[in-house]
Amino acid sequence: MTTYIIRRLLWLIPVLLTVSAVTFVVMRSAPGGPWDTDAERRQVDAATAKSLAAYYGLDKPMWRQFYAYVIGDTNSQTKEWVCGVICGNLGPSYRQRGRTVQDILFAPPEGKTFWQSRFGYSIRLGVLALSMAIFIGIPLGIIAALRQNTLVDYTALFIATSGISVPSFVLAIFLIIIFASRLHWIDIVVDDWTQFKYWLMPMAVLGFGTLAFTARLTRSSMLEVMRQDYVRTARAKGLAERVVIFIHMLKNALIPVITILGPALAGLVTGSFIIETMFSFPGMGRAYVQAIGQRDYSMIMGTTLIYAMLVAVANLSVDIIYVFIDPRIRLGE
C-alpha cells in the first residue's frame, strides 16, 4: 500500500503541473496586468510599472516565468535565488505587497493558531459542514430507505431535493433575515469567530447541499443493499432486524457514501466562495474572490493549486479509507 500511496502522490506532480500551467496560461493570456488600472484612474507610471514587473519577474519570457514559478529563479533585483512551488513557495502576492501567497493562506494572524489562518478557517468550516452532512444526512437517508414510500421518506426526499436545488446564496440571505434580522438570535456582523454559534449558519448553508446529496445517496444505497442476498442470509440466520440493519446493511450501504465524502470535503472547502462572502467569513474562498477581482495572479495561481491539491489528497484519502472499510479492495493490485 505504501508504494501505492507514493505512486499516487507522485501522480500529483504532473496533475498539479498541468493545473498550474493551464491557470498560468489562461491568466497571462488575458490582457492587462495587476497594476493596470482603469482608464478613469491615475495610471501607474512606466518606470514604476517596469520596476514592479522586474521585481515580480514579469519582464521575462512566459516559459521562464513559469519555470521560475515552479522551480525557481534568481531575482533580477536582489540577485538571490528564489525557490518556486517545489519548495512550497507560492510566490509573492502582487497586490498584498510584501506578503507571499502561502503566508496569506496559511499564516495565522499574530498570536493566533494555524486554525485561525485563512486556510484554517476554510478547513474548519468545510469539516463542520461535512460533519453536519454526515450526522444528519446519513441518518435521514437510512430512515427514508427503511420507511420507503412513507411520509418520512417523502419528507426526507423533499429536504434532499430542496437542498440540491436551492442556491446557497438564497438560503444564506434567507437564514440571515430570519435568524438575525427577525429573531435576533445571532448577529449579522460577526467580529468574534471564536464563538461557535456564529459558525452555525455558514455551516448549515454550506453543508446543506452535501447533506441533501448524502441523504439521497444513503437512501438509494440502503435500498440497493436491502435487496442484496447477504441481507436475506442474515435474516435467514434469525438475526434481529436491528442487527440486520446496523451490522449487515449499514456498513455496505455506507461504502459508496464514504467514497463521496472526501471529494465532498474538498468541494466544501473549495466551494465556499459564496458562503464566505455572504457571511463575511475570513476564509480562503473570500481571499480568492478578492484576488480574482484585483487580478492578483500569484494569489489566484496559489489558491487554485491548493484547491487542486486538496481535491487530489481528498480523493487519495478516500481511496485509502476505502481499503479499510471494504476488505475486497486491495490498492494497486
Place this chain on the structure above:
Amino acid sequence: MPDLLLDVKGLETTFKTPDGIVHAVNGVSFGLKEGETLGVVGESGCGKSVTMLSVLGLIPSPPGKVKEGTAHFFGRDLLKMTSAEIRQIRGAQIGMVFQDPMTSLNPVLTIGRQLEEPLVVHLGMTRAQARNRAAELLAMVGIPNAKDRLSDYPHQFSGGMRQRVMISMALACSPQLLIADEPTTALDVTIQAQITDLVKRLRSELGMAIIWITHDLGVVAGFAQRVIVMYGGFIIEDSIVNELYVNPTHPYTIGLLGSLPRVDASGHETLTSIEGSPPLLYEKPTHCPFAPRCKWAMERCWKENPPLETVAPDHRVACWVDVKTGRAR
C-alpha cells in the same frame, strides 16, 4: 400424515410490480417427513424459491405478500408467527443455503463473524465459544486451516469454499431442516460434485431433512427421495424419485427430461424441445398453466386447472391428459 416435519397447505404468494401483480405461488401444498430429502425442480420463475422464502417469512414485503396458506413446522404455523417467534426458528431449526455464494455472504464482515452470529443468537454462546465452534464447523465442511480462516473475508474464498461456509452456517445450530436454494447452480461441475457429496455426508451424519431446490433434474436424481416439479406457481408433479425419472407423467416433466442432453447418451438425436416460453403470471391462471406450450392440450386444459391427483403410489400429477394414450385421464 401426522409425523410431517413441514406441512405446507394452499400457499399463495403475490408480488406487486410496476407492470401488475405477479402471482408467483398459486396454492402450493406439500409435506416433508423428518430426515427426508425433497427435490424441488422447475425453471426460473416457477415459484420454487418463492415458496420456500414464503414459508420462512423472507419474502421482501412490500412488494411481496403471502396471501394464503399454512406452513406447519413441528405443528406450529410458521406463517402465523410473530417476527420474533419466526426468528427463533430461522437459523436455529431451519437453515438455509442460497444460490449464489458470491453474494450471499456479507462482503465486509469476516467469515468468523458471520458464522458466530447464529451461535450467539440461538445457542447463547459467548463470543469465544462461538469462535471455537465456528472453527469446528468450518472444519466439518472441509475447509483446511479452519481456525486461521475465520478472520478472512468472503472474497478470499473460492466459490466452492464460500458455499461450504454457507452450508456450515446453515447447519451451525443443527437444524431439523436445511433448505438449499440452487446451492450448486453457480458452481463448476467438479465443485458441484464436491458440494453434493458434502451435503450427502452431512445428511447421514446429522440426519436433517433437506429441501433441495434446483432447475437441474440431474442434480437431485441421485440425491433426493422425493421430487416435486413446479410450473407457473403450481406443483404439477410430485413423486418419489425413481418413479419420476422412470415414469414421468406430466407433459412438462416429460419435456424437461427430453430437452436435457445426457452426458451418458451416445446418440445424436434431436432434443425434444418445449416450444414457447414460461408464463409471466400477471394473471392467476384459471386453466392449466402449461396448456399454451403443451402439445397434448385439450379443450378442458384451457378451461380448468387440473388438481394434483394420484396416478401411482407416491406419485401425483396435475394433468387432464394421459400422455401415454393422449386421451383424457
Place this chain on the structure above:
Amino acid sequence: MADNNVLLRVDNLVKHFPIMRGLLQKQVGAVRAVDGVSFELKRGETLGLVGESGCGKSTTGRAVLQLYRPTSGNVHFDGTDLTVIKGEELRAMRRKMQMIFQDPYASLNPRMTVGEIIREPLIVHKVATEAEADERVRQLLELVKLNPSFSTRYPHEFSGGQRQRIGIARALALQPSFIVCDEPISALDVSIQAQVVNLLEELQNEFNLTYLFIAHDLSVVRHISDRVAVMYLGVIVELSTRDELYEHPLHPYSQALLSAVPIPDPVIEKTRQRIILTGDVPSPANPPSGCRFRTRCPIAEAKCAESRPEFREIKPGHFVACFFADRYL
C-alpha cells in the same frame, strides 16, 4: 498437413494478460489465460471446448477471432494467418468469423431495434444496400424462427431464448463460415436451451457452418460436438472425437469431470462411482510446474511436477497430455 478441408488451424496459441505492480507499474507476472493451445477444425465440424470457469476456454475463443491479439502462436483461417494481418485485411476476414455470446441481453444494444441490430454488420461491412438489408433482416429473423415483424421491437421486449436467437441472427447476417459459440445457452432456462441447441444444429446443416462450441455443460457439448477438447488451466489436456472421449476418457481430469456430471436417472446415479476432486483450480497467474493438473490429480507422481506431459496422439485422433494415460487404454 495441408488438408484442404481444414478451415481453422490453431498452433500453440498463447494469451497472457500482464500483471502490473509497484511504483513504476512494472510487469511482475502474467495471468497465463491460454498457454499453448493447438487444434484444428474441419469445415462443417463442431469442436466442443469444455472446462471449468477460468480454464481459458473463452479467452481461446476470443484469441482465435483476434478479439484479443494472441501473445504468441498462429491462427490459420482458410489459409490466412490471422495473427499477422491487421486493419482492412483483418476486417475482411472477420466477416467470415462470428461470435455468439453467453449473455444475450448484455450483448445487444438496448437502444437499437432488433432490425437495426441485425442489419448493423451488413451496413458496417457495406455488403448490402438499405433495401437489401431490410430484406436480409426479414430472412434472418425467419431463419432463427422469429416473426419478421419483430424487427421494430427492442431487445428488452424479448425473452432470453428469443434474445439469443437475435444474437444468432446477427452473427449469421454476414454469412460466416465459422462461428464461435461462447456458452450460448448457459444463461437460458432448461426448456429453452434445447430450442437454441436444435436451432444451432439446423443452421449448421443448412449452411455447412463450422462451430467452436465453448461450454462448461458437458452434456450439451456431447450432444452438439463432433470432437471435444477438454481444457484445464490454459491448456488442452485431452482432445478426441466425441464418443471416444466421453466413453474412454484417458486424462484423469476428463474422467473426474465426466464423473461429476449428474445424470437425470436415479438408478444410474446411485450406483455410479464418482471421482471427487479435492481443492480448487489454482490461480492461472501462478500455475503449478509440470503438469497443470498435478495438484488435484489422484494419480500424480513426482515426475508430474518436473516436466509438462506432451500432448500426444495416444490413439488415432485421440490426443492426451498425461504421462500415465496408457494405463486407461
Place this chain on the structure above:
Amino acid sequence: MRKLFTLLSLFVLASMILSACGPTPAATDAPAQPEQPAATDAPAQPEATEAPAKEAVLRINTGTYPDVIDPQKSSFVNEIGHLDKIYMGLSTLNEKLETVPGAADSWTFNDDATQLVFTLKPGLVYSDGSVLNAKRFEYSFQRNIDPTTAGEYASITDEIVGAPEWRAADTAAEGYDPETFKAALGVKASHADGSACADYEDTACDTLTLNFSKPAPYFATIAGIWVGYPAKEENIAEGGDIWWTSSKYQIGNGPFIWKSVDPFVKSVFVPNPNFAGGSVPTYSMEYSYITDSAVAFEAYLNNEFDIVASVAEDLPVIDADADLTAQHVKYAGSCTIKIQYSLHPTWNGQPNPFTDKKVREAFSLAFDAESWARDVDGSLSLPTWTWIPPGYPGYDAASPLHFDPEAAKAALAAASEPFNSAEKLNAMGLKMAFADSARNRQRHEWIAAQYKEILGVDLALDPVEPTTYTAIQKDPDTYPLLSRGGWCADYADQQNWLSVYWRTGTFSARWGYSNPEFDALVDEADTTVDTAKRNELYAQAQQILLGDIPAAFGYNSLNHYLVKPWVTGYMTTPQDHIFPGDLTPWTISIDTSMIP
C-alpha cells in the same frame, strides 16, 4: 480492521471538536487584549453623558478588506480610508476641500513656486508619545520615491528635484547607491535655521524643504496625500515587508489609533489623544468588511452598523420607508463621467464627424443627463454640464450647453458637409464601444436610443471584453469613436482636474484633444503661487474646455450612504473615502442616548 469504521466516525467527531475548540485560543488571548491602550483612551472618554451610557462607537461597513495598508504603496480608496485615520500629512483638507495645515503649521513657496518650505507644528508627537519631526516626513518622501518601494503613486511627487531620476534608476546595476540619489533629492529636513537635523529624536528639526524641477504651486496639496504620511522607519524595518499587516507597527499621528485588526473581520480604531489637527474624536470606530451589500443592508437595519453604503438594490426599500429615507445621505462624488468623442482626424479610415464642433454640440445637447440619472442610474448619479464636480475648488456651474433637443437638431443641421444630417452619419455606421456587461449593455442601449430619438442617428453598439476595453482606451490608435468614461480626482486641486487630464499630451492624447490656448492657461496657473490668480486662470481654462465641447459632460458619481440618526456633525466632501465626513472625522459626534 472493523474498528476503522468507528475510527472514521471518531475522526469526524474529533474534527468537530477541533473547530469547536476555537474559543480556547480566544480564552488565552483574552488577558493579552483588554484595554491595552487604556491610558491613551482616558482623555477621549466623553464626559458629556452622565448616565453610564453606551460607549460611543461608530460602526462602519467598509466592504472589501484592503490589499495593502502602506502609505507609500496603497492606491485604493478603501486602503486610504484606513491610512487617513491613522496618519496625517503635512497639509490636509477641510470640508471645502481647501488645503489647510495638517502636521505643518504653515508653508511658503518661493516666488516661482520651485521651492516649498513646511514648518511643523511645535511639539508634534506620534500617538505613542514619541517625537514626530521633519526627518520623519523626509523619510516618507524618500521612501515614496525609492524605486525599491515601487508604489503605484510614486510618480505623483515627480516634481521634486531628482525624483524621476531615482525612480528610473536601475537598482540591480553594479554601482547603484541609493544614498547618492537620496542626497541629490530635493527633499531636506532641517532646523528652522537651515542646519542639519540630528535624528528622529531631534525636536528642533521642524522644517521640511521641497525643491521642484518646475513650478508646482499645487504641491502643498500633494504633500498632504497619503504618500507623505509619516510611517515610522524603524517599525517598517522591524516588521519587514509585511510590517503594514500588523496594527502594532502602524503608529501614526492621525485622529485615531489602529488598536487591533482581525483581517477580513474587523478593525478597531480608538481616538488618538495626541492628535494635532482638528480635535480629538470623541468616539471609537469599528470597521467591518462585509462585501455582500444585501447582508450589510440587513445588518444596518438590525442596528449593527451606524453607516453603510447604500446600493441600487436597496433603494426601493429605502424609498418606501420614511425613516430610511431620512437616513439616506446623498451628495456628489469625486468623478465626472462623460461621453468622450474621438477627436482624431480620421476614424475607421474615413473622416471623423466629431472633428466638426457642430456635431459635437449636437451630441452634447442631445444627452439628457437628468433622464439618465433617473431612468438608468436609479437616481445614483447627479446630472452635470460642467467638468469639475460640485464640492471641489474650481466647481463652475456655468456651462454653455444644457440638454435641448431642438437646439441639438439645429446644431446637427448646421454641421458641415458631409456630417450635417442623420442620414449621412448613418451611412458612415457610427459605433459606440463599451466594456461588455449586462449593466453596461443596458446603459448604452439607453444612450443609443436617446440619440436615435432626438437626432435620428443610429449608433451601433460595440461591446468589448472589459480588460480589452481598458486596453483599447489607452491607445490613441484604437480609441473608440464614442465611449463612456471619465475621471476621478487624486487630490483636490484644479491642476489634477485640468492639467493632469486635458493638457496636450496627457490623458487627452488618447482621444486627441489639444488646445494651445487651454494649455497656455493651465501652464500659467500651474506656476502661479497666488491662489486667487491661480483660481482665476483655471476658471478661464475650464470655460475654454467647455466651449470646445470635447465630450458630452454627463453626470457626477454620487456618494450615498445610510447614516443612523445618532451620528451627527459629519461634513461631507466628494473626496470622502469610506463614510460621509471621513476627511474631518473629529467633527462627528454620536448621541449614545439615541441608540436603541
